Amino acid sequence: MNCSRKLLTGLAASVVLFTAPAMSQEGRGDVVYVPTPQIVVDEMLTMAKIGPTDFLIDLGSGDGRFVITATQKYGARGFGVDLDTYLLRLARKNAQAAGVADRASFVEQNLFETDLSQATVISSYLLPAMNLKLRPKILAMKPGTRIVAHDYHMGDWYPDDQRDIVVPEKKVGTAGVSYVYLWYVPARVAGKWQTQLNVGGKEMPYEIAFDQLFQTLDGTLRGGADSVALRGKLKGDQITFTTLPKGSPGNQRHQFTGKVSDDTITGMVRVGDGAAARETTWSAKLATRGEMRRAKDESEEH
Template identity: 40%
Template structure:
């Protein structure tokens, strides 16, 4: 009886092993087909020349962490690691596709730098990215936009083919007959700020209006108000000019850090430190 039981157990283990082996063999032979369905969008790969153009436009370096949302065969994550030396992640909903991308990373010799996450881009956390890449659909870009705008200021976002609605791209690139757009996540600065260190007043009030990377506003200084000149925000760097005492053109550059800003004001060859805090 015991021998019969043991034989039966061994048989079960063997069947299990064979089952596993055949499952692996089937997975290993998986080849994606252009246009195959995905959860929210079909799979079509970005042409290699455009992948390189997208990552070049984002100025990817070995210190970047690149996330490709909807990784497909892994081409963007693999290129980010192999050509640009970055650490990269791909999030892919289709399990077989995710395994295929992992095998591709291994074959490309970058498995140590590329992690393919089997998951949903609307569930997985990609907030650690310094560069986010997308080849999705206009509606999906717009659905991701609020999450992207909450990311660290300075995060670069590059999308193949589709835009982000009324958030205008900072740059575009073309290759292989296709286009890509790039945005830099701006710090959120809209509102009222108290600034210390500007010439002509111990304290000044800065009123900022913001539409994505477009900035406007006024500076209320020493009893009068004037519009900001050439205001720009690039990631966490805010800069503008204003007319100071004796009509001297003053140039302000500050780094935004949440509810505080610090930097300098320059006129001719003079530079002074300034600080601001949200009111």
Template identity: 40%
Template sequence: MRRLLLFILPAAAALFGIAGTTGAQHLDVPYVPTPYDVVDAMLDVTGVGPGDYVIDLGSGDGRIVIAAAQRGAFGHGIDLNPVRVKEAEENASNARVNDRVVFIEGDLFEADISNATVITMYLLSSVNLRLKPVLLEVLKPGTRIVSHSFSMGRWEADEHLVIDNRHVYYWVIPANARGRWGWSTNGRGFSMEVNQEYQKITVNLSAGGRPLTIENPSLNGERISFTALDRSSGERYVFSGSVNDGTIDGKALIRGTNSRIVENWSATLTGR
């Protein structure tokens, strides 16, 4: 994944520049830390733990990254204010997690966030909207994102929590399943078209040229699943797999009137 420039305005967690045609312009914004109960909720909803790499966009005093490290994760925070960075480093040392975290002084214009498994942020709504396409392009499918206070417009949150009148929004980066797919299962040829808006998908599926009825289509990270009913034969197909670059690999459960078969499912992208 290529490094992209992130254009981020601070809201309540740090000081950042605003991109312009002549470069970054400094903007002072009062630092307002995320309350600890909200920090806990943000890390709970993302399931942060060992094996995670957490990046906090505007890390302030470091409390989110430090709390993540106390749960076994690694991570780093980015903040423009050197005073905040020094404070975060001291807090990490006092919490005895300084071997698991790094705090970087700087804005996010040159930040590489592609290795994150979890992104945390407390920004403005307008900034979230500008950041959204970057997150979708740079982050791997399955990466979890959590935002304090602000949503991302038409990208509906997978979960929305309210803690003491404070809002927490949670998303999972979806794989790109959009397009036309083909495969054979149980001796039948299948043709599928997937339409997608963020994690919401609709599926049109036919077998041997005959349309099937689709139930419960779902895309969560790289995981896709749906049920297909052939009303003429009474067969029901349950497909579940992982979307990769041009392929879907998983299992197909076929239920007939008096039979139940499980087969490998391997679909190939035939066009966008």
């Protein structure tokens, strides 16, 4: 299933989740309590590559299974927030029973008001409208922070990875299947950057203009008489972008890779193709910061 079809499926399913038959514990707040099946929790934490150096925040933590699994099985630390006092008590009891109460805590708090600054990984099983409301706050987090979400998307911020998991016993949302999504918070590179490139043995000044839509990049590389379109992407603070040969400096394809640290990018550039290609170090400095582009988001209209 392609991404946009899945998004629509997610929207249809959201109605089902919202009106799911009452469970013994209904949860409190903006979405009813429906636990994520344990095999889906495991798959989501594996996708996020969670480990001992990570701090997980589960937004709407239910019986605590995300934080407890992350601490018990993967050695991480973390906390969950929920508004349902019964579920919070249950989650604390489950953490005690699992022997992880010192690393897994549960707080009575509205997830929209939660300080996310400690998190390296965020997990959620919330409705699309809630994900969209959280999105600006998530995008402002440290580049590379991973977000894993069960069944519901983030509108026009397409996931970096997604999987379908067959769960025969699942009755809520799309019955029998869980959709899981992973995003990396992208570094902000929209704007104009100054760089130097070696053309015919001489260092020449160039300007890179990035037009950024979440993790997707378009733009131009300009210098002297050269102007060429570029395309690329971000995975957290890791950037890659490429120009076509025609119009590139020296009419040779340039393939850039690098790491973004605030107003500096450092990395390597591969110039040319095939056996004649050469690779050198490369860096760029931010000249003018731009705004990230917003595509029209179909799900915000619902």
